Amino acid sequence: VWGRARQEAADFNQSKNGPRRGVGVAGLWYGCGNTALPNPSTIKVGLNREGRVVLFQGAVDIGQGANTVISQICADAIGVPLDAIVRVGADTDTTPDAGKTSASRQTFVSGNAAFAAGQSLRRRLLYLAGASADALLEPDGPTLLVHDRGEVRSIDLTELPADEGGMVAVAEATYDPPTVPLDENGQGEPYAVFGFGAQLTELEVDLELGTVRLLKITAAHDVGRAVNPGLVEGQIEGGIAQGIGMALMEEYVPGRTDNLHDYLIPTIGDVPEVVSILVESNDPLGPYGAKGIGEHALVPTAPSILNALRDAIGVGIRTLPATPDRVLAAIRSAQRLDDVPGDQLQLASILDQRSEDQVLETGISQTGDGRQHVVDGPGQVGRL
Incomplete structure (x- = not known):
């Protein structure tokens, strides 16, 4: 060029x-994120009795696409299609704190939290189904289909106990980038x-x-x-x-x-x-x-x-x-x-x-x- x-x-x-x-x-x-300062983000995700994966994502989208990207990361971590996700946007009553939309941090910081929360929810669902780690999850209305080793198992979500929010399984994760403040010689790791x-x-x-x-x-x-x-x-x-x-x-x-x-x-x-x-x-x-x-x-x-x-x-x-x-x-x-x-x-x-x-x-x-x-x-x- x-x-x-x-x-x-x-x-x-x-x-x-x-x-x-x-x-x-x-x-x-x-650098991505706050400079050598605490920089955590928390994401919560759950599966309700209607078979919808509800993502509680408090990162404010100011046009950069955080709503889409964080949803994509979480859906992939769970192993469900993106259209299975219902996103609950920034609301101090319902969504955990995902930190500021600044410092080029949301994809990296909140994305990591969404990935960890999604992986945690997946493990819980596989445990409920008694399925292997490689099983495929397919929400189908109030039924969760689990494809595992040539078999298909059906879980009726309406028969499972739910919390006050209607969730039969829920997971939450926090990610804070590893940084080290600069010392007297100006050495450290201000960004992950x-x-x-x-x-x-x-x-x-x-x-x-x-x-x-x-x-x-x-x-x-x-x-x-x-x-x-x-x-x-x-x-x-x-x-x-x-x-x-x-x-x-x-x-x-x-x-x-x-x-x-x-x-x-x-x-x-x-x-x-x-x-x-x-x-x-x-x-x-x-x-x-x-x-x-x-x-x-x-x-x-x-x-x-x-x-x-x-x-x-x-x-x-x-x-x-x-x-x-x-x-x-x-x-x-x-x-x-x-x-x-x-x-x-x-x-x-x-x-x-x-x-x-x-x-x-x-x-x-x-x-x-x-x-x-x-x-x-x-x-x-x-x-x-």
């Missing part, structure tokens, strides 16, 4: 009078698992406007194991969208920024093609080898974009966001340096065709109305 992108950018840049293309890459490592990844950005810069058009972002992330690949890709794409805002648009100016006219956030038209590569390392501590991805996808996006921007124009931008006025100011600043390479001087000379009063380095437009927003096609955004 890197070699292909670099060659395509070099071929495109043979023309000295048009926009310039650049390629940048950035990597990350990021880490996520790793890298992103490569291909972009194009308009040398007269200073605007950036994102062409493609390729993101490779170690997710341990993708329990639900579609949701993992959604997390990566969402993190990249946030990173685009950080790199190119979002800026709060005290006293001036008070609405979304002045504080730009990415829209679907600003997000380029995203290619997600899911690297499955099967982490030994994760449920089925899985670990978190939520925050990880955001971390390398802005550095990758800024590195690609530097590759395109030969000048580093060190203040975020990289608005058009800052891009132009950086090139002009480089022009004043004695050691600027010749190709960068050629770029700066193109910009000098614009009068100095058209774009002020303060980022305020000539009309004095604060900022003029520039949107020039999909993936090209900025301010003058």
